[in-house]
Amino acid sequence: MTGWWRAAPLLGLYRPALVAVGVGLLFSVVAAAAVARWEGRVNKIEFENAAETEVIVMQNGMSEYISRLVALRTLFESTNQEITRSEFETFSARLFERHPGMLRISWVPRVNRKERAEYEAAAITDGVSGYRIKSLQGDAFATAPQSDEYFPVFYSTQPKTSPVYGMDYATVPERRAVLERARDTDRIGAIRTRLYEPKEGGRLPDVLVAIPVYAKGTSRDAVVDRRRNLAGFVVGVFDLPLLIQSIRVTTGASPAVSVNVYPPFAGQIVGLEQMLPDYSSAATAPQTMRDVARTLHWSGNLKIGDTDWQVRAVPAAGGPLETTYDRAGAVLIVGMLLTLSLSTYLMLASRNSQRLSLANRRVLELAQTDILTGLPNRAFFLARLDELKGRLKDAGPTFSILMLDLDRFKNVNDSLGHGAGDALLRQVAQRLKSALRTSDVLARLGGDEFAIIQEACEDQRVCSTELAGRIAKLVAEPFLLPGHRVEIGTSIGIAIAPDHGSDQEQLLKKADLALYRSKSSGRNCFTIYDKAMSAELEARSTLEGDLRDAIARCQLEVHYQPFVDALSGTRRGFEALVRWRHPTRGLIAPDQFIPLAEETGLIVPLGEFVLRRACADAAGWPSDLAVAVNLSPIQFKEAELFEMISAALADSGLPPQRLEIEITESVLLERGVENHAFMERLKSIGIALALDDFGTGYSSLSYLTAFPFDKIKIDKSFIRNLTHQPRSSAIISSIVTLARGLDMSVTAEGVETREEYERLKALGVNFAQGYLFGRPQPIERILFDAPAKSSQRDAA
Template identity: 85%
Template structure:
């Protein structure tokens, strides 16, 4: 109460003095104006100070968010390069050598600082341990041993069921990390298992077990699971069974972030720091980014950050969320210094000028805010590599076009593009060349479009175009597609290389082919698929027949599943004869499908479908079991030949399936002949060779089917344990009128005789062909001349027909 009474008395004293002084009364208007002006100045300065604080906060948050997006995109680029290494292991048919790994890794990460090393961790079981150790020593890694970490030292790993050692690495071959078993380190083992079971990329912090600076903070270890090519990974059990190993990358996170920010022109006004998951410990980039942050002012914990102006976000590394904290850099443009408020006080009495200054500053800063917001939006909807709009922008624009279609009735076209032979460029010249090619393709596509059309990169080598309303929408779309196909077919000049590719294009037109996003995209994809099937480097406009064909294919697939489940398939047998004696030596088992409504469906209409859908596995097992069961009742001198699909060779239980079919039927293994096509030999060569040796060991004969087509290579005959070569029927058909066919068959017979193999000629239909093959020295013959495929109950097993009788027929 005392202070309040004292203030009242002071105010009364000032008022009395004001009224009593005549001088003050003279200047009273000026003083009043000065007082009012001062009050307005102070009020305006306070308002401007608050506004400056708010504007700087928004500017800072936008700048910080932009930096976070750039860092996340950069991290995504690094992770995608690790995934490219996984693709290398999962797509190749041969074992990746150490030099290939080092070359590919170096190409992927050259000019990408922040990646300390890349390593390959194969899955090594107990029996393979010595083999891997010897192989590494042979490759030049002296004293290579699989070892575990015990304390801070390495020691030979104890015996276990499996290991995940560092086998290939970008480190020098003298590095002590070679052979370190990641599974021997608990936290790394947990991360590997998490990656394997979830088929995902995992990341953990970890220290390196080699000399580094004592002040270095732990690095980030990223693990990418690799599975055996062509194997299933649908369930956890599948992924555990088919795991081949891991691609592991070790990042120097501060250096990596420095590289990303320098490359993208990071704002020096924002200091960015990163916290590991679930801790308050900071991974400061101050020592790595001297231009962007001061080590003296860098916060040391999240509590320090929370006490001042800051922005928080997430940096996703693998399956872990790292915390991003940004603060204004000391002395930067985003630090609030209230200079505008001081200016308002200086010009306080000139309210008009103050207001003009305020409005000018407001306009300028509003524009800055607008530009910052626009930049954030552009980053979210732009493809970083090509600068084109990305999938998100394309889908949003497509939704808008559909809305305009329903209101204004304006038609438009969608063109889906997929580059032909682009993978060859990536595989042969590297991802850097592939990226350069994509940028050139984007420029050519843009040159073919109008300003109102939309071009977007959907991902990989896929592009999409929205062509807005034209007078003749269909004609304009096909004209544009033809122009694009011609442009892309012209050679591209890359550094040191001249590259030629093409593009397949699918076209859908709204509203003719639909009026919603899902319909149009689906139909454009169907048209694109048709273009690829038609030979590539062409375009196709969607037609209702495509949907009908897709529906028919789906119906046929469902019927085939039912036929396999209900055992409605049939096995027919075609004989093959001994050329020397004329007697039958056995039969080839051929599957037939008698559809309840469509009748007999030729194999060429459902075998390919069965292989695409994986139904070939149960179908092949059915044929194998039925053939063995039928052949067991035949005379003991007759064999049965069964074809195996390349898809079946990828099944881990195929050998057990064959043994079970023999055991259940009682057929001796020596009477079973397995026919293998050359395409099987192109993949998993080591595994398939071992599998074929196991078949040979139990007495099964092996035949190389359709020899002379596809990728025929003489190396197959010496590398794989075949007993027989089956010459493709395309050579037999031209035998009587093309001398070159006779020369080829003669060479095959001579080669087979030298390798102690027999030769079977397929597709023999005339006596003239048979006589010519006999003269050329083939051992067996098969074709309509000796019998068509027929059910087992229509085959008679009497004494072998004499050659003279057959010739008379």
């Protein structure tokens, strides 16, 4: 009892202290636990960001190697001449002279049975002694047996004494599989492989990359096209560890992150204990996938061609990203000082919040950035428009939208490849940025379409037109791509807020309408929206609907204009010309509805109607009269066009020799090989072919020698200037001489006066057509028994 009484005052005296100690200990433990959890989260975030950055850098480096191999494909596909061995070796050496990790690069052509001996002899002539096409049997080579198709190593960066020359990839199942996959998908194929010659220090993992090469100018739209037009493969073999190590050293990789790269699963069930890395940046890091999974790790993929290597990253032992709990210990030690503990916790929490905020902001920036050009993307552009719309309600500053579309960009993409197209887009982005103020917004909306928001100008219309003019001038200057100099242009549409609306959808639609007007006006120009464009769009939509109905109800008419023998004046045939007599608008000119039909695809049923009607009408004419029918470039893209023409002839009973198909030069610019084959099919059944409107397009003389034309039709613009411009006479004389040398006839269009007719006869044209001999008339108004010469007198 006495001890208790003595202790009681002490307890009463120290109760506040004890309570403070208890509260302090409680807060210390709680704070330490909270800080420990926070440290784990922060370390994890920092580590994952660092690991993701490392893999992005590795992916960019790998993409750089792949892009250099793609450049070799461009070398093969950009020339009609054969690439020599020395050119291949020189170009390959320059591409990878400062890029370690590439073991060898090979050209693996597609060789058929008949070409085998020729390739073997050519390689021996080039200095590859004893070259022969070989098959791999086990680990040894033997002469390849006879086959319909080989894929041998023909060019290589290996010494000419290497046994790799002549190895037929078709005899190695896994390599044949990757070649076929790359060929059929027109993508870069990749496999993990091993070399068939020993490496010093034992074999290390290798990656084989195969890039399909197709014959220049051929189609690769469908699998059957790609299989038919395959020329061979550019094959690269990487030393994967050396390549990745080189990328990490070159880019200054963080030593705080250990990276392991594992081969693709390839559909096989492999134990996690057996999955050892093809590459590991630190020998002390966990090796098998199961070991990695037991620790703090980050998982991702490294894309090589069409395969994904597995990437596992862990914090380096003893590095700054390894999870420790130093702060939690410090908080526990000084926990009795509650204020200091709380201040420290709040400070650390604030820093954690800031880091998380920066990470979230970075994620948002990436989501609103175009990866190819680094410009803001469509999402950012639309968000900015929403902000400006809100300011307009509060009487904020006006702004304008400029929609840009690159002219002739598709030609660059199709002829030089998507790599060149991407490089061109990056250069365009840089030029556009140089023309803008810091307050302007430039975004890439997708493809070759860009958009600009320009605000805070005294006179928005003047500022916008001045900016559009600068941009058009900048983009029109030549661009230098690797090995090429290209010229493009840009069409620009402008909408101004609030004059043309304040709603985002309205402004974008009106800017698009203005852009469409720029493209229709000849491209490489700019247009500001006006109300007439909306009216034109509505009228165009109405006209399109009426045209659909007219085609469906066969309300269109076919008129015929005669063409005559230039020397005798005898009528030799008629050209079929479509006419549309609208029930309320009367006769609509072809130049109003033919372009509309081509844009909407209605030209296909329209063209079939004209061809069938012309064949049916001509079948009832005298047997010495032919009929000429124009084909649109859009019709040439139809797979069953030949069958349609054959059916029209068969149904009408018109002999093919009395049908003449007229083709414009624009048909010859695309799908050259396919269109040439189609024209040969027409010729094979007796149909004559004429090159229409010669002199108004590209007028390349190569078309006359490369395509099987029977006739050239000189455009009427030359005839119109014939009597008062001597240069027109000289041009027509040259065309006649050229056609005569190529065994072709010449028709002069647009002959309206006797003087023009006499001059053309003197120049040697074969046929003449124009109002002098008759205007286009319906079939029922044509008199087939009237002599052609009297028609000339009446017209004169």
